[in-house]
Amino acid sequence: MISFSAFLKRFLSDPVAIGAGIVLLVLVLMAVLAPLIAPQNPYDPLQLDIMDSEMPPAWKPGGDERFLLGTDAQGRGVLSTIMYGTGISLLIGVGAVIVQAVLGITLGLIAGYKGGWIDSFLMRLADIQLSLSTLMMAIIALALFSAAFDANTYADYAIIMLILVIGIAEWPKFARTVRSSVLGEKKKEYVDAARVIGLPARRIMWGHILPNTLTPVLVISTIQVAEAIMIEASLSFLGLGMPTDRPSLGSLIRSGFEFIFSGSWWITLFPALVLIALVLSLNLLGDWLRDVLNPKLRRGED
Amino acid sequence: MTQPIVETRGLEMRFALPTHFLSREKPVLHALNGVDVSIQPGESFCVVGESGCGKTTLGRAIMGLLAPSAGEILFRDQRIDTMDERMRKPIRAEMQMVFQNPYASLNPRRNVFDTLAEPIRHLLPDTPAAEVREQVESVLAATGCDPSWQRRLPHEFSGGQRQRIAIARALVTNPAFIVADEPISALDVSIQAQILNLLTDLQADRGLTYLFITHDLSVVEHFGSRVAVMYLGQVMELAETQAIFAQPKHPYTRLLLEAIPKLEGGSFDKPRTPGELPDPVNLPVGCPFAPRCPLADARCRAERPKLRTLANGTQAACHHTE
Numbered sequence: 001m002i003s004f005s006a007f008l009k010r011f012l013s014d015p016v017a018i019g020a021g022i023v024l025l026v027l028v029l030m031a032v033l034a035p036l037i038a039p040q041n042p043y044d045p046l047q048l049d050i051m052d053s054e055m056p057p058a059w060k061p062g063g064d065e066r067f068l069l070g071t072d073a074q075g076r077g078v079l080s081t082i083m084y085g086t087g088i089s090l091l092i093g094v095g096a097v098i099v100q101a102v103l104g105i106t107l108g109l110i111a112g113y114k115g116g117w118i119d120s121f122l123m124r125l126a127d128i129q130l131s132l133s134t135l136m137m138a139i140i141a142l143a144l145f146s147a148a149f150d151a152n153t154y155a156d157y158a159i160i161m162l163i164l165v166i167g168i169a170e171w172p173k174f175a176r177t178v179r180s181s182v183l184g185e186k187k188k189e190y191v192d193a194a195r196v197i198g199l200p201a202r203r204i205m206w207g208h209i210l211p212n213t214l215t216p217v218l219v220i221s222t223i224q225v226a227e228a229i230m231i232e233a234s235l236s237f238l239g240l241g242m243p244t245d246r247p248s249l250g251s252l253i254r255s256g257f258e259f260i261f262s263g264s265w266w267i268t269l270f271p272a273l274v275l276i277a278l279v280l281s282l283n284l285l286g287d288w289l290r291d292v293l294n295p296k297l298r299r300g301e302d
Numbered sequence: 303m304t305q306p307i308v309e310t311r312g313l314e315m316r317f318a319l320p321t322h323f324l325s326r327e328k329p330v331l332h333a334l335n336g337v338d339v340s341i342q343p344g345e346s347f348c349v350v351g352e353s354g355c356g357k358t359t360l361g362r363a364i365m366g367l368l369a370p371s372a373g374e375i376l377f378r379d380q381r382i383d384t385m386d387e388r389m390r391k392p393i394r395a396e397m398q399m400v401f402q403n404p405y406a407s408l409n410p411r412r413n414v415f416d417t418l419a420e421p422i423r424h425l426l427p428d429t430p431a432a433e434v435r436e437q438v439e440s441v442l443a444a445t446g447c448d449p450s451w452q453r454r455l456p457h458e459f460s461g462g463q464r465q466r467i468a469i470a471r472a473l474v475t476n477p478a479f480i481v482a483d484e485p486i487s488a489l490d491v492s493i494q495a496q497i498l499n500l501l502t503d504l505q506a507d508r509g510l511t512y513l514f515i516t517h518d519l520s521v522v523e524h525f526g527s528r529v530a531v532m533y534l535g536q537v538m539e540l541a542e543t544q545a546i547f548a549q550p551k552h553p554y555t556r557l558l559l560e561a562i563p564k565l566e567g568g569s570f571d572k573p574r575t576p577g578e579l580p581d582p583v584n585l586p587v588g589c590p591f592a593p594r595c596p597l598a599d600a601r602c603r604a605e606r607p608k609l610r611t612l613a614n615g616t617q618a619a620c621h622h623t624e
Contacts, residue, residue: 211411
């Protein structure tokens with residue numbers, strides 16, 4: 001693999017990567033440090049005052065210095081809810097991609113390396129999975145889940161459910177990417193060289209082939225995080241994702257959307273801007289990673 | 303003759319071709335049809351033939367990369383093709399392979415040290431780490447590689463350097479027998495000679511036995527001690543190298559030797575023997591070479607000739623050699 005210093009050098013020579021990296025870093029730090037730096041804890045009902053509801057941003061007439069980006073209908077500061085909400089969105093995005101990657105890489109490696117009926121079976125399964133839209137599957141699963149449990153249980157397990165639903169629904173993307181790389185790699189002679197010394201299939205798959213298929217996996221991982229965040233936001237926007245008292249960026253956009261025609265645009269606009277910045281920076285970094293991790297584009301600087 | 307190091311008996315290899323799952327026909331490609339070779343310790347046994355004659359399949363079957371459909375493969379009189387993996391492990395350390403394409407035969411994500419250490423770690427797991435390092439350094443030195451290469455990745459090396467590393471990997475477990483599958487055909491002509499000389503030197507130093515697969519007869523002349531000429535999955539002629547070049551017995555061997563471009567004499571002036579390889583899926587009943595053979599008669603088309611030993615020790619599969 002590319003050494004860290006070469007990686008850093010490539011990163012520092014690319015302004016787009018630096019920009020995307022800084023935006024992502026700021027958002028991640030903001031999310032992680034939210035309990036320390038947020039002006040208000042939006043989860044604590046004692047800190048909320050209904051008299052503060054629907055205040056415009058601080059620089060507008062009627063604004064309050066305590067709430068830089070205004071407040072929502074429940075008197076929560078938009079800035080604070082964005083800080084906490086970004087964390088929840090990122091957690092779901094990363095968690096879902098880990099589930100996707102574990103499922104998809106394992107099944108894709110087995111399908112590609114073993115071939116035959118195992119391959120046909122797993123890939124038809126992937127086709128079926130892909131023909132059902134992720135959003136539709138997620139809506140059905142979450143609607144059943146929220147109907148089956150009461151609101152408090154739902155609120156407690158919503159994050160895990162979203163991670164599992166998005167993770168399971170999107171595994172074929174990893175499986176197909178990995179499988180197609182494996183098909184190309186397993187014909188190469190280094191795989192034969194490993195078989196000549198009698199290395200078991202498991203070690204050839206994980207030790208030899210997988211590292212050579214990681215480039216596309218890393219690229220789609222970053223892009224899939226963005227995708228998972230978007231799916232979660234869509235579900236929350238439809239009212240099936242995170243509940244309003246533990247809002248993700250999607251639920252924030254939704255909760256503000258009801259007030260957009262009464263002039264309280266800030267409740268929707270600011271979370272939406274953060275969502276766009278988050279998804280865009282992830283996608284840009286994904287593209288940049290694809291270029292950097294391709295060993296053929298490197299010129300022996302490490 | 304002494305005890306052969308590697309021997310095949312009636313080795314057959316058939317591959318089922320992909321078909322529609324409803325079709326009744328099950329076409330089968332015959333890659334090897336009863337190959338008997340026995341390789342003596344210390345020799346360079348060359349296998350030559352056109353593309354598709356099964357020479358690579360033979361090498362891969364001997365190394366256990368392909369499971370034979372019929373027949374036996376023996377290593378020092380032990381049958382290895384049906385042996386279970388645990389029993390075979392010590393034998394794998396004795397048999398190694400050098401591949402054709404040095405650009406594909408080294409894992410691009412592994413540095414040279416890890417590539418070379420893996421066979422020792424897997425096949426001789428009791429070797430202490432210091433000894434692994436020592437062994438890796440000694441084979442690198444023996445194959446003319448710089449010890450500083452160990453931490454570098456394959457893409458930093460040229461084709462000839464990579465092939466040296468691949469040879470070093472094959473030697474790292476101290477094998478007695480090496481299958482070299484066209485090890486020089488992917489290299490520059492100037493590098494080919496270096497690699498051939500390296501293989502010859504290593505043979506002298508370590509008493510290696512080679513199964514050398516090639517389509518290049520001039521390499522055979524330089525390198526081989528015995529030659530098997532293969533055609534459509536069968537051995538057509540098997541002889542000492544000098545005998546093959548001086549007195550080719552089989553008409554196919556003669557055709558191959560005539561096809562070597564020469565400086566004088568104009569080998570392109572003579573009319574070429576027409577004909578193509580027969581279809582390896584529907585094999586002819588008689589001699590596979592009969593459609594191209596100038597000597598072919600009715601008997602050749604009806605009866606497949608067996609490999610027979612001639613007066614000068616050459617073995618040839620032809621009805622017209624008596």
